[in-house]
Amino acid sequence: MNNAENKKTSIRELGKFGLIKHVTRRSNPENRSTVTGIGDDAAVIDSGQLMTLVSTDLLLEGIHFNLIYTPLKHLGYKAVIRAISDIYAMNGNPEQILISLGIGSRFTVEQIEDIYEGIYLACEKYKVDLVGGDTTSSLTGLTIGVTAIGSAEKNSIVRRDTAGTNDLICVTGDFGAAFMGLQLLERERRLFDKEKIMQPDLAGFEYVIGRQLKPEFPVKTLDELRQAGILPTSMIDVTEGVASDLIHICKLSGTGCKIFYSKVPVDYETSRVAEEFNIDPITPALNGGEDYELLFTVPPDQFEKVKMIESVKVIGYMTSSDSGYHIAGDDGSEVEITAQGWGQ
Amino acid sequence: MNNAENKKTSIRELGKFGLIKHVTRRSNPENRSTVTGIGDDAAVIDSGQLMTLVSTDLLLEGIHFNLIYTPLKHLGYKAVIRAISDIYAMNGNPEQILISLGIGSRFTVEQIEDIYEGIYLACEKYKVDLVGGDTTSSLTGLTIGVTAIGSAEKNSIVRRDTAGTNDLICVTGDFGAAFMGLQLLERERRLFDKEKIMQPDLAGFEYVIGRQLKPEFPVKTLDELRQAGILPTSMIDVTEGVASDLIHICKLSGTGCKIFYSKVPVDYETSRVAEEFNIDPITPALNGGEDYELLFTVPPDQFEKVKMIESVKVIGYMTSSDSGYHIAGDDGSEVEITAQGWGQ
Numbered sequence: 001m002n003n004a005e006n007k008k009t010s011i012r013e014l015g016k017f018g019l020i021k022h023v024t025r026r027s028n029p030e031n032r033s034t035v036t037g038i039g040d041d042a043a044v045i046d047s048g049q050l051m052t053l054v055s056t057d058l059l060l061e062g063i064h065f066n067l068i069y070t071p072l073k074h075l076g077y078k079a080v081i082r083a084i085s086d087i088y089a090m091n092g093n094p095e096q097i098l099i100s101l102g103i104g105s106r107f108t109v110e111q112i113e114d115i116y117e118g119i120y121l122a123c124e125k126y127k128v129d130l131v132g133g134d135t136t137s138s139l140t141g142l143t144i145g146v147t148a149i150g151s152a153e154k155n156s157i158v159r160r161d162t163a164g165t166n167d168l169i170c171v172t173g174d175f176g177a178a179f180m181g182l183q184l185l186e187r188e189r190r191l192f193d194k195e196k197i198m199q200p201d202l203a204g205f206e207y208v209i210g211r212q213l214k215p216e217f218p219v220k221t222l223d224e225l226r227q228a229g230i231l232p233t234s235m236i237d238v239t240e241g242v243a244s245d246l247i248h249i250c251k252l253s254g255t256g257c258k259i260f261y262s263k264v265p266v267d268y269e270t271s272r273v274a275e276e277f278n279i280d281p282i283t284p285a286l287n288g289g290e291d292y293e294l295l296f297t298v299p300p301d302q303f304e305k306v307k308m309i310e311s312v313k314v315i316g317y318m319t320s321s322d323s324g325y326h327i328a329g330d331d332g333s334e335v336e337i338t339a340q341g342w343g344q
Numbered sequence: 345m346n347n348a349e350n351k352k353t354s355i356r357e358l359g360k361f362g363l364i365k366h367v368t369r370r371s372n373p374e375n376r377s378t379v380t381g382i383g384d385d386a387a388v389i390d391s392g393q394l395m396t397l398v399s400t401d402l403l404l405e406g407i408h409f410n411l412i413y414t415p416l417k418h419l420g421y422k423a424v425i426r427a428i429s430d431i432y433a434m435n436g437n438p439e440q441i442l443i444s445l446g447i448g449s450r451f452t453v454e455q456i457e458d459i460y461e462g463i464y465l466a467c468e469k470y471k472v473d474l475v476g477g478d479t480t481s482s483l484t485g486l487t488i489g490v491t492a493i494g495s496a497e498k499n500s501i502v503r504r505d506t507a508g509t510n511d512l513i514c515v516t517g518d519f520g521a522a523f524m525g526l527q528l529l530e531r532e533r534r535l536f537d538k539e540k541i542m543q544p545d546l547a548g549f550e551y552v553i554g555r556q557l558k559p560e561f562p563v564k565t566l567d568e569l570r571q572a573g574i575l576p577t578s579m580i581d582v583t584e585g586v587a588s589d590l591i592h593i594c595k596l597s598g599t600g601c602k603i604f605y606s607k608v609p610v611d612y613e614t615s616r617v618a619e620e621f622n623i624d625p626i627t628p629a630l631n632g633g634e635d636y637e638l639l640f641t642v643p644p645d646q647f648e649k650v651k652m653i654e655s656v657k658v659i660g661y662m663t664s665s666d667s668g669y670h671i672a673g674d675d676g677s678e679v680e681i682t683a684q685g686w687g688q
Contacts, residue, residue: 009453031439033495034473043475045440045493047391054398056476056491058444062483095375096389100402100489109353129378131387132399139406140484145444147400147491149389151377 042086042150050151055086057148061141068192069185072111074213076118079146082239084126085217085292087150089237091158094126094150100134102143115144126219156231158296161252163234167297169257169316170232170306172218174265175242176281179288180273181205181212207269215292221311222294228305232296242315243286244339245295247325256323259316259337262330286327286337386430386494394495399430401492405485412536413529416455418557420462423490426583428470429561429636431494433581435502438470438494444478446487459488470563500575502640505596507578511641511662513601514576516562516655518609519586520625523632524617525549525556551613559636565655566638572649576640586659587630588683589639591669600667603660603681606674630671630681 033046042055059079061067067075084094099119103112123130134145184205202209217237225232234253236245242264250257266281274281297318298306306312316328326334377390386399403423405411411419428438443463447456467474478489528549546553561581569576578597580589586608594601610625618625641662642650650656660672670678 007454013453029473030467030471031473033439034475043440043442045396045475047396047495048393050391052389052391052396052493054440054442054476054491054493056400056442056444056489057478058446058480058487058489060446060480060482060484060487063446063481095377096387096398098387098398098400098491100400102402102404102407102487109357110351123374127374129373129375131378131389134401136402136404137407138404140404143402143404143446143487145400145402145489147398147442149396149398151391 042090042092042148044090044157047151051092051154051157053087053090053092053150053152053157055083055148057083057086057146059144059146061143066185066189067142068189070213072114073118073121075144076115077122077214078118079144080119080122080126080128081215081217081292083146083148084128084150085237085239087148088217088219088222089158089235089294090150090152091156091222091232091235092150092152094128094148096129096131096149097123098132098147098149099130100136100143100145102136102138104138104140104142107142126217158232158235160234160236160249163249163253163255163297163318164299165255165318165320166300167233167255167318168300168303168306168314169246169259169295169297169318170312170314171238171242171265171293171295172221172311172313173291173293174267174270175238175286175291175293176274176284176288177208177211177267177270178215178290178292179212179284180270180277181208181210182290183277184209184273185212205269205273207267208273212290215290217292218294218311221309224309224311228309230298230302230305232298235294235296238291238293238295239289240339241285241287241289241291242295243325243337244289247337247339249295249297250318250321250325253318254321256319256321256325257316258319258323258326258328258334260328263313263315265313265315282327386434386436386492388434388501391495395436395498395501397431397434397436397494397496397501399427399492401427401430401490403488403490405487410529410533411486412533414557416458417462417465419488420459421466421558422462423488424463424466424470424472425559425561425636427490427492428472428494429581429583431492432561432563432566433579433638434494434496435500435566435576435579436494436496438472438492440473440475440493441467442476442491443474444480444487444489446480446482448482448484448486451486470561502576502579504578504580504593507593507597507599507641507662508643509599509662509664510644511577511599512644512647512650512658513590513603513639513641513660513662514650514656514658515582515586515609515637515639516565516657517635517637518611518614519582519630519635519637520618520628520632521552521555521611521614522559522634522636523556523585523628524614524621525552525554526634527621528553528617529556549613549617551611552617556634559634561636562638562655565653568653568655572653574642574646574649576642579638579640582635582637582639583633584683585629585631585633585635586639587669587681588633591681591683593639593641594662594665594669597662598665600663600665600669601660602663602667602670602672602678604672607657607659609657609659626671
């Protein structure tokens with residue numbers, strides 16, 4: 001680093017993952033308990049019998065949420081889902097969270113109560129304890145910091161950098177719904193700004209809006225994988241879109257990938273909304289984000305086993321690193337996929 | 345909570361600690377590993393042989409720092425000190441930190457490098473590993489979330505709610521310096537805004553400005569206490585001022601307190617700057633904050649032992665809960681002290 005020359009590099013040039021890689025160092029840890037650090041869903045800390053997993057997230061008003069159409073209770077709920085999904089994505093069990101709030105002067109106590117109501121609702125559902133945090137005033141928007149802590153046995157932790165060539169690429173749920181829900185909410189907001197129509201008509205869009213405002217995490221699938229005796233070779237929670245998160249695993253694992261257009265699960269309602277917006281439904285599925293689904297890889301010989309799990313779909317396979325990242329159409333044509341997630 | 349009536353309570357009415365108490369619940373934890381939660385410096389998690397301590401902090405531009413006079417490297421350094429001080433204040437050993445950054449579009453990669461340079465400098469000095477975090481764009485100011493993780497043996501953890509009547513109140517270092525440093529920097533900023541004087545004259549103010557921009561934590565004292573066989577009955581890191589943090593311990597422990605005006609350590613330079621601002625030096629010492637010193641209590645029979653530790657000063661003693669919170673002057677007069685910390 002030579003800042004003496006007053007070099008000015010825009011952050012856009014590096015991108016989110018590039019920036020993290022650029023400013024952080026991989027050196028020998030000072031503490032024996034430090035197992036793995038930056039670069040995965042959560043940090044791993046050796047606590048004796050079990051490994052402790054820790055992950056932290058920052059949610060900023062105007063970037064991650066818009067209070068015009070996000071009920072505060074849903075916001076609290078989603079903040080918890082976002083945090084614990086990083087622990088699940090390491091195949092760990094989330095146990096505690098800490099919540100920090102930066103609160104603007106316009107907020108009332110009752111509004112903060114609403115946020116916490118959502119937080120506690122998610123905590124109860126996912127059996128997580130709220131154990132601390134920080135509260136501070138904010139000059140600008142609402143800021144939420146969430147730290148999630150969990151545990152896992154050493155040998156059951158699944159990382160991002162351990163996928164192998166020929167491994168099957170598996171996903172849970174469907175994709176693009178949260179993104180299309182956001183587009184609908186944004187459209188209604190613009191209408192409201194322009195024409196002051198008070199009651200937006202969102203009937204028939206319950207699924208995509210629900211996926212945006214109140215996401216859930218597919219915990220059941222993790223249990224089913226355990227019961228089936230399947231330990232994924234790599235895993236990530238899909239928060240930036242299938243393309244971005246899959247390519248992230250590929251880059252860290254040193255592989256390429258090939259997925260199939262017709263295999264990427266998209267809900268009917270998502271497709272309908274996408275078409276209303278003149279968007280190919282594959283686009284939000286690949287690059288929308290906020291799906292809070294799992295993407296993982298398993299060795300090819302696990303195909304029969306994984307096929308038996310109803311909540312899991314195989315969408316492609318890993319290739320060698322020089323093959324690049326591709327999506328194949330039904331006609332055999334192939335297109336390169338790129339990481340275009342929001343980068344949040 | 346009955347929000348149906350659309351009640352609007354201002355957050356100011358409750359205050360920071362009141363708000364946290366109001367919105368959080370104390371219920372039976374879902375997870376066996378959850379030991380203590382909200383209300384202390386850090387959360388305690390049972391990890392088998394050792395307890396895991398976790399604490400999280402949010403630092404917001406315009407509230408916790410002003411980039412006009414805060415070098416980014418110092419900001420990174422201070423963020424680490426702030427986070428690990430919560431672990432030390434439980435008598436634990438900080439081992440890992442996670443840093444989340446919310447970055448406005450005006451920032452360059454080189455500026456983020458500067459922040460991380462300060463972060464790594466503090467990590468090296470305090471032997472802490474940076475193991476993760478989150479990076480996101482921000483529409484407004486710079487936002488820093490820091491999570492610190494540490495460990496402690498179960499029996500050596502020191503809490504805030506366990507001080508006893510008659511216990512001696514002890515402190516490290518001196519107080520009010522960081523606050524007066526901030527006043528000086530603010531004065532220079534106002535001068536600059538008004539007269540565009542480019543080179544502020546801060547000669548002779550190195551100590552108070554250093555305490556504001558690059559605080560250190562008195563780790564040595566924790567070692568000395570261990571070597572002397574002293575386990576404090578309660579402990580807190582002084583971040584809101586002696587009065588606010590002492591009263592916080594009193595409220596949680598169910599005690600009153602009496603401290604002595606002449607015993608509260610204030611550096612000569614702090615006094616000089618306070619007088620220049622026409623402030624009684626005791627005011628920033630009691631209510632300034634950001635001192636990053638330790639305040640702890642020991643049983644009265646430990647007086648001889650604690651007296652031998654040069655870095656520790658006894659400033660008073662705990663009283664019964666109905667006695668209130670007082671500071672006594674040399675002439676025997678007593679004044680009530682109140683919590684007036686910044687509440688950040």
